Amino acid sequence: MAEKKSIGKEFTKGLIAENPVFRLVLGTCPTLAVSTSVASAIGMGIAATAVLFCSNIVISALRKVIPQKVRIPAYIVIIASFVTMIQLLVKAFVPALDSALGVYLPLIVVNCIILGRAEAFASKNAVLASAADGLGMGIGFTTALFLMSTVREILGSGTFLSGIKDLLAVFGGDISFNGFTIPFLNENPLTVFVLAPGGFFVFGMMIALSNKLAERNGKPKAEINGCASCPMASSCALIADGKKCEEADAK
Amino acid sequence: MKIALSLLLTAILTNNFILCKFLGICPFLGVSKKLNTAVGMSAAVIFVMVLATAVTYPINTLLKANNLEYLQTIVFILVIAALVQLVEIVLKKYMVSLYNALGIYLPLITTNCAVLGVVLLNIDNGYNFWQSMVYSLGGGIGFMVAMVMFAGVRERLEGCDIPKSLQGLPITLVAASLVSMSFLGFAGLVDNMFA
Numbered sequence: 118m119a120e121k122k123s124i125g126k127e128f129t130k131g132l133i134a135e136n137p138v139f140r141l142v143l144g145t146c147p148t149l150a151v152s153t154s155v156a157s158a159i160g161m162g163i164a165a166t167a168v169l170f171c172s173n174i175v176i177s178a179l180r181k182v183i184p185q186k187v188r189i190p191a192y193i194v195i196i197a198s199f200v201t202m203i204q205l206l207v208k209a210f211v212p213a214l215d216s217a218l219g220v221y222l223p224l225i226v227v228n229c230i231i232l233g234r235a236e237a238f239a240s241k242n243a244v245l246a247s248a249a250d251g252l253g254m255g256i257g258f259t260t261a262l263f264l265m266s267t268v269r270e271i272l273g274s275g276t277f278l279s280g281i282k283d284l285l286a287v288f289g290g291d292i293s294f295n296g297f298t299i300p301f302l303n304e305n306p307l308t309v310f311v312l313a314p315g316g317f318f319v320f321g322m323m324i325a326l327s328n329k330l331a332e333r334n335g336k337p338k339a340e341i342n343g344c345a346s347c348p349m350a351s352s353c354a355l356i357a358d359g360k361k362c363e364e365a366d367a368k
Numbered sequence: 369m370k371i372a373l374s375l376l377l378t379a380i381l382t383n384n385f386i387l388c389k390f391l392g393i394c395p396f397l398g399v400s401k402k403l404n405t406a407v408g409m410s411a412a413v414i415f416v417m418v419l420a421t422a423v424t425y426p427i428n429t430l431l432k433a434n435n436l437e438y439l440q441t442i443v444f445i446l447v448i449a450a451l452v453q454l455v456e457i458v459l460k461k462y463m464v465s466l467y468n469a470l471g472i473y474l475p476l477i478t479t480n481c482a483v484l485g486v487v488l489l490n491i492d493n494g495y496n497f498w499q500s501m502v503y504s505l506g507g508g509i510g511f512m513v514a515m516v517m518f519a520g521v522r523e524r525l526e527g528c529d530i531p532k533s534l535q536g537l538p539i540t541l542v543a544a545s546l547v548s549m550s551f552l553g554f555a556g557l558v559d560n561m562f563a
Binding site: 142145146193201224232314318321322 | 480
């Protein structure tokens with residue numbers, strides 16, 4: 118029973134308390150890049166969740182086999198294999214998503230959330246707990262992407278869930294539902310929100326909001342704490358010297 | 369020559385890797401607090417980007433000849449990781465002063481999406497070898513331009529009176545948004561110049 122409870126906890130912590138995007142500030146590149154439309158954000162979220170779930174399981178299962186010194190390259194190979202699988206699946210079944218995500222789909226390999234979770238969690242915990250952690254973090258990532266893209270799509274293009282047809286087409290059948298149009302904003306979209314500056318701005322506001330909520334619950338602010346969250350921390354020459362990236366120039 | 373110049377300007381200004389393509393946001397937000405660090409990190413990125421392109425281009429030709437294009441992602445990330453390690457070892461042994469300036473940033477670059485991104489973009493855009501090299505160089509310089517500019521902005525932010533909930537990361541992102549907006553002004557520049 119105790120085991121079960123802790124697995125539930127591993128799963129739920131990724132959703133809010135340790136949301137990878139808003140709390141741990143990981144995976145910022147894809148968050149900003151694909152959140153221009155809700156449909157591609159959901160697609161990206163599902164793809165990354167699948168990779169995270171599978172790679173966490175395999176890495177956790179192999180945690181006693183992989184030698185300590187070559188673990189980062191080993192993790193990268195495992196992650197890259199799953200990304201290649203997902204890439205081929207997406208290309209075959211949802212070609213529209215493949216063209217919407219473009220180069221960001223193979224770039225899931227270098228998504229810090231995945232390598233970060235492998236290093237911080239899967240390499241130290243049992244398979245079941247790692248699977249729960251991967252799924253929770255993946256869903257947390259998808260939720261964050263969904264929130265970001267909702268704001269950006271509604272304000273920036275005046276639509277919601279536009280292009281969802283291509284995603285739903287995977288389940289077969291003829292789906293005519295293709296999102297909503299927002300009355301006033303559709304004619305007068307605030308285009309800047311789907312452009313790069315809007316991405317940074319909305320993300321900043323989301324972090325501010327999540328900080329506010331965290332503060333109310335007595336939790337610390339989200340911050341890029343340089344090295345602590347960096348997946349390369351273990352092989353970093355600076356840490357070995359007991360310094361941080363920020364202090365590099367002061368050496 | 370004209371093509372090279374237009375590629376270079378596109379990568380630096382109109383399609384800046386950080387500010388328009390969102391590649392390499394982690395170092396952009398994490399390592400841009402001080403000017404020296406920003407310059408060191410970006411110099412290392414330029415170096416690795418150009419080197420990675422030079423190495424992966426022939427490998428891609430090889431993969432293509434054998435119909436193994438689907439292996440691109442896994443092969444490239446491994447090649448880049450191995451390359452970075454190799455460069456680090458060589459620098460440490462033979463060029464100590466360069467290692468002290470750049471070496472410390474090298475491990476961080478292995479999993480930098482800008483490096484894998486530029487390699488994949490070169491292939492997606494169908495550039496030939498020289499075009500790829502120029503585009504990578506431009507991408508790296510663009511990275512440096514954004515980092516250096518932003519380091520300047522951040523140094524100013526230190527002394528500002530910022531609303532409490534925006535302090536820290538949120539105001540940094542808002543500042544990044546404004547810097548990125550200024551780069552929107554370059555849209556169409558390259559097309560008009562070479563029209």
